[in-house]
Amino acid sequence: GIQVEQSPPDLILQEGANSTLRCNFSDSVNNLQWFHQNPWGQLINLFYIPSGTKQNGRLSATTVATERYSLLYISSSQTTDSGVYFCAVGTGNQFYFGTGTSLTVIP
Amino acid sequence: ETGVTQSPTHLIKTRGQQVTLRCSSQSGHNTVSWYQQALGQGPQFIFQYYREEENGRGNFPPRFSGLQFPNYSSELNVNALELDDSALYLCASSLDRSLSPYGYTFGSGTRLTVV
Numbered sequence: 001g002i003q004v005e006q007s008p009p010d011l012i013l014q015e016g017a018n019s020t021l022r023c024n025f026s027d028s029v030n031n032l033q034w035f036h037q038n039p040w041g042q043l044i045n046l047f048y049i050p051s052g053t054k055q056n057g058r059l060s061a062t063t064v065a066t067e068r069y070s071l072l073y074i075s076s077s078q079t080t081d082s083g084v085y086f087c088a089v090g091t092g093n094q095f096y097f098g099t100g101t102s103l104t105v106i107p
Numbered sequence: 108e109t110g111v112t113q114s115p116t117h118l119i120k121t122r123g124q125q126v127t128l129r130c131s132s133q134s135g136h137n138t139v140s141w142y143q144q145a146l147g148q149g150p151q152f153i154f155q156y157y158r159e160e161e162n163g164r165g166n167f168p169p170r171f172s173g174l175q176f177p178n179y180s181s182e183l184n185v186n187a188l189e190l191d192d193s194a195l196y197l198c199a200s201s202l203d204r205s206l207s208p209y210g211y212t213f214g215s216g217t218r219l220t221v222v
Contacts, residue, residue: 004149031206033208040215041195041197041215041216041218042213042214042215042216043150043197043199043213044213045208045211047208048207048208048209086149086150088149090206091206092163093140093155093162093163093204093206094140094152094155094163094165094206095142095150095152095206096152097149097150097151098149099147099148099149100148100149
């Protein structure tokens with residue numbers, strides 16, 4: 001299967017700081033998504049981004065498919081941004097997830 | 108429109124026992140996928156059910172089995188529980204096996220602890 005690696009594994013930020021999360025994947029993809037796992041365990045889709053750049057408020061994402069990586073940017077972080085962020089590659093009938101980045105934003 | 112609901116939310120079982128987890132799919136969805144998320148790891152695909160038939164399976168032993176019912180709800184059954192089966196079990200529903208972000212919805216999961 002496809003290998004998905006995420007870095008850093010853990011991140012602690014002061015409120016208001018910016019951050020960049022990285023996802024490397026082992027094969028060409030046409031379905032890459034970023035998810036946020038909330039404290040109740042539910043995975044919420046943030047971006048569908050197999051290539052290019054998208055922005056949604058304080059979050060943006062970029063995927064360079066030819067170089068097999070994707071970046072998630074969080075600007076002006078808030079305590080509500082805390083949680084685990086996953087990159088997932090969709091192929092066939094399943095998603096392959098990375099091990100996630102655990103983000104803690106402190107006031 | 109209701110989302111994906113899973114039950115129970117938490118469960119404690121003894122090694123060797125059997126467990127059944129339940130998932131109600133989102134209205135209009137006919138596909139259910141199950142994932143296992145061990146502590147500190149990303150979710151891993153167990154299997155998918157489409158119109159009551161298994162449609163693909165990940166690297167899990169046969170003691171992990173499932174069902175999908177005519178209303179498209181689903182069950183995950185695990186026999187002969189092992190300590191390593193302790194995890195968050197996530198269910199996702201979608202339409203026609205699609206992985207589209209516009210219709211692939213996760214539930215909040217069942218936290219299973221095996222002691």
